[in-house]
Amino acid sequence: MSHAILHLLSNECPNCNKGKVFRDKSFFFSIGFPKMNEYCSHCNFKFEKEPGYFFGAMFISYALGVGEGIITYLITHQFFDETFDLRMIPIICSVILLFSFFNIRMSRMIWIYMFKNYSL
Template sequence: MLFKSLLKYKCPNCKKGNIFSAKNVFSFGKMNSSCPKCNLKFNIEPGFFYGAMYVSYALAVAESIATYVICQFFFEKTFDLLIIPYIIGVILLLSTTNFKLSRVLWIYLFLSPKKEALE
């Protein structure tokens, strides 16, 4: 349930309100400042989402490693420099998803559900 609402970019408290206003996966979209359903504030302090950059970096590294592992089956040398454009392409293609997913993961890490939502 938690994992499902995380991947759908839903509020960690009520699991109904959208964190982002845009539904398109490939757009950065506008992030709601608070949940439209339960009014949970997402940006709890100035600079709260700076930490999400580390999550985004970790996601990009994981995607790069996965791309490298998949690509090395199609190249003769173990480390072929021609793999790098594929890695850059995958990172650029998934950049909007990384942006959104890193912020949602950051929210789920630090904004715990209110007590009344758990009961």
């Protein structure tokens, strides 16, 4: 299980752990919509199994965004007197926007790893 998380974070194919899923130079800090390889360069594993396959990854992306928002709130609320100050909203929104491209890549990786054993 812990190896799967390491492979997931290093942008590696869920089938052979050698080929790369995304073509972006950096998995964590690329800006712009991610460019994916259609097949694994090493084992020919197809990443997008059917049209609309990554629709479900949107829900994971949403969960990641909510998690980042909660963590940002927990950090920022220590700097304000009130439990919830309206000035926190732009801070939380900027953090979620900053992580949005990372969330797309991460949610697709989680989605691929969740359903790697299902074939069509």
